[in-house]
Amino acid sequence: MIETRTGRDGRGAGPRTRPAPGNRAIDLAGAALIRTRDAALARIFSTWAYGQTLHGQMPDHMVLYPPELRPGRASAADALFQGRWFLPGGQVRAPGGSSPFAADPPSERWAEELHGFSWLRHFTTAHEANNGDAARQYAQKLVADWIATEGNWHPVAWRPQVIGRRLISWVANGALIIDGTELVYRSTLLRNMARQARHLARVAAIAPAGEPRITAAMGLAFSGLCLSEGHKRLTKGVQLLCRELDRQILADGGHVSRNPSAQLSILLDLLSLRDALTARNIEVPKPVRDAIDRMTPMLRFFRHGDGRLALFNGSTEGPEGAVDAALDRDDTKGKPFGFAPHSGYQRLAAGNVNLIADTGTAPPGAYSHEAHAGCLSFEMSVGRNRMIVNCGATKVLGPDWEAASRATAAHSTLVLNDTSSARMLKGKISRTLLGPRVMEGPVEVESRRNENEAGVWLDTGHDGYAGLFGLIHRRRLFLSATGEDLRGEDMLETAQARRRPKPWNPLYWHKVPEDPDFAIRFHIHPDARVSLAHDRSNVLVLLPNGDGWQFRARSGGGECEIDIEESVYLGSGDTTRRAEQIVVTGRVFRGEARVNWAWRRLSTRNAGHPKREDAEVPELPELEFPAGE
Known part of the structure; x- marks a missing residue:
């Protein structure tokens, strides 16, 4: 029994104590200070002078394209191609080839998803399925549009977790947006990625608590791993990532948010990072290996008979094939355990x-x-x-x-x-x-x-x-x-x-x-x-x-x-x-x-x-x- x-x-068995209310004065005061800090930093970051501090050594190539484990759908790429930008947080129509970055976002969540570029994987899937250049050319046009309009500063697009997701998406889909391109476009793209990465190195640690901070740390690590001049950022990103994994991944492998979707998203990024480090002959840090070893059985715990996620605490079923993509990299192939006392x-x-x-x-x-x-x-x-x-x-x-x-x-x-x-x-x-x-x-x-x-x-x-x-x-x-x-x-x-x-x-x-x-x-x-x-x-x-x-x-x-x-x-x-x-x-x-x-x-x-x-x-x-x- x-x-x-x-x-x-x-975190499991422990003393029966009453939690502090969620709206205590100290929480409100702390949140007000953080908001004031962020507003002040935003004013600084938007200045020409700060932009000059982001100049530095320019990467001349992308060293590695890490695996994109999130499955893409050619049908989703077709909808985006036709201007139907249906993303978490709302939907926008950008007909006639107009740029979605010029549209009024229906919500901040939608804007973060748009600027995070996680939808690039759909164009990669469409390009591979149709063996044509239309998807590649349109994806490259969207990246160029973003650099032209938001490449210096944007209050949403330059949030640490958004930069992190964008850098992860760009390197994972690098073959789509870089291979076979003109020198000017390629140089502009690599230079801009380095600028984003330098800024991210300064702000990743103050990203919002939870999955956003892990995403920021992950993006910093990937930028250091995949850009030719980024070895220092790799060290800093991995250190921040290991610290956050220790804070957020519970002893039974669950995420502190208790959200199965967060469990899947973080694990997919960790697996991609592990594989990329291995491909570069770089030792995978023990906290990363331990987190993967604990999180994979917990993901199997949340999987229903249809291969997708249970619906608890903000979770969705997850993208089709995403759970299998993560579990296929589990060598143990074990059965789900019966209880998760910490989660x-x-x-x-x-x-x-x-x-x-x-x-x-x-x-x-x-x-x-x-x-x-x-x-x-x-x-x-x-x-x-x-x-x-x-x-x-x-x-x-x-x-x-x-x-x-x-x-x-x-x-x-x-x-x-x-x-x-x-x-x-x-x-x-x-x-x-x-x-x-x-x-x-x-x-x-x-x-x-x-x-x-x-x-x-x-x-x-x-x-x-x-x-x-x-x-x-x-x-x-x-x-x-x-x-x-x-x-x-x-x-x-x-x-x-x-x-x-x-x-x-x-x-x-x-x-x-x-x-x-x-x-x-x-x-x-x-x-x-x-x-x-x-x-x-x-x-x-x-x-x-x-x-x-x-x-x-x-x-x-x-x-x-x-x-x-x-x-x-x-x-x-x-x-x-x-x-x-x-x-x-x-x-x-x-x-x-x-x-x-x-x-x-x-x-x-x-x-x-x-x-x-x-x-x-x-x-x-x-x-x-x-x-x-």
């Missing part, structure tokens, strides 16, 4: 069923800008088919959609009184200074796991509703050894001596109901078909491969109802798909509530809805959690 108790820092996740696997559950607290404030209020939510895939999902995340559809996707209701878990278990910063000044970080949420999340020949039991709980409602949410799961039977129990119980409701808290000036309603949501992947029995006693879910799964539920002491409601699926990150969700509703009675539910595989092909006489819900046995040894 394995038991973990996770605190706010997400705060559990994985249950049996037969061809994989279930991944969020059993952790929110990341530290500076790393929580994309964290979701999805504590105790889970996703489940059957073979290559996703069945139970979270809604996912989007950075394309605007702030309202982004906020909705972070709410507890967008996750497959219990929602109390239509209130999220974690709250994000909303104050205008606080949000401007600190960003949309998590302000308040579960302080203590417990999980207890037991495995034997019958299957896997998981007993979890969080106190995210204790401060407002005085209630603890507990969720118990059992997955049979065959993978054909998943049983669960959701309970609400009085917090007792833990966190009491605080009606004087200014966040909760509205009246808190004594017996609030609750809803247990199971979001179903849009590829599955969902049908509710006529007597509303059970639900059938039919997967694309013909497998049928029956869902049923009963309340332990009160009334509960099963219904089907509309949902939305944002797994790709840039499009919405209509979906459905199973919703079990009820009401807390005298400070407690309990619902037992079960998923059972009906058949492997062409399952039909149970006949009317079989529709009565059989008794669901209470989950008996095995005693520890």
Whole structure:
């Protein structure tokens, strides 16, 4: 039996301590100082005098083109060629061959993606697929346009993390944008890359905390590795990278943000850097090797049966083929482990069923800008088919959609009184200074796991509703050894001596109901078909491969109802798909509530809805959690 108790820092078992609020005066004061510093530096960096300090030895060639591990799509290149710049953060049309750099960006996120040039890989793929020069010529034109318009200074394009991503993209796609070009263009490009790299060497360490700082360090290291005069920058970039890996990569290999997409992105860059260092006969630093060795099994942990990522804490499914591209470089080819105590996740696997559950607290404030209020939510895939999902995340559809996707209701878990278990910063000044970080949420999340020949039991709980409602949410799961039977129990119980409701808290000036309603949501992947029995006693879910799964539920002491409601699926990150969700509703009675539910595989092909006489819900046995040894 394995038991973990996770605190706010997400680093596994430890003392039960209450985290500091996300909007403390000291945090706001520090953020104000940083903003003032950045504004002052921006004024300096934009001057002619500062630009002169970026002159230096000019690289005469690019030593190495490191591997581009992020898969490209020729169709995406075609859309960009036609002026449809659909990037995270929005979309812009630049028809008639006009430069996208002259367009008004719909958001800062879109501008960062545009100036980061990670989309160059699509043109490389199109060039290799069509064996023509149109993609190459257009990519070179875009690089030349950027140098002409933003090559000296731009408040977004010259942010450290944006420079880092751009340098990584330019060297990884160097064969596309450099080979076979005229001397003047090539010299201008290499000179400009050296200017960017010199500036990055001065500012990489003050990039925003988290993945952006790793990207800045990575870009600095690649510039030193791939440009002929950059050996000093390589040393500095690797030193900063190793320091950030020590800070951000947890002992179980997860990223401190708890975002599987960040896990994939950082690992792809690390693998590319490792391969490039090896190609140059340069020893790979031990912190880089150790980070890869820890992060690769964790990436496998997050992979569903379809080969793509689980949707937790701002993650999307990831680019098609990207997870496989990373795992193909893992010589061990090991199986996913069962639990990640430092990252705060559990994985249950049996037969061809994989279930991944969020059993952790929110990341530290500076790393929580994309964290979701999805504590105790889970996703489940059957073979290559996703069945139970979270809604996912989007950075394309605007702030309202982004906020909705972070709410507890967008996750497959219990929602109390239509209130999220974690709250994000909303104050205008606080949000401007600190960003949309998590302000308040579960302080203590417990999980207890037991495995034997019958299957896997998981007993979890969080106190995210204790401060407002005085209630603890507990969720118990059992997955049979065959993978054909998943049983669960959701309970609400009085917090007792833990966190009491605080009606004087200014966040909760509205009246808190004594017996609030609750809803247990199971979001179903849009590829599955969902049908509710006529007597509303059970639900059938039919997967694309013909497998049928029956869902049923009963309340332990009160009334509960099963219904089907509309949902939305944002797994790709840039499009919405209509979906459905199973919703079990009820009401807390005298400070407690309990619902037992079960998923059972009906058949492997062409399952039909149970006949009317079989529709009565059989008794669901209470989950008996095995005693520890």
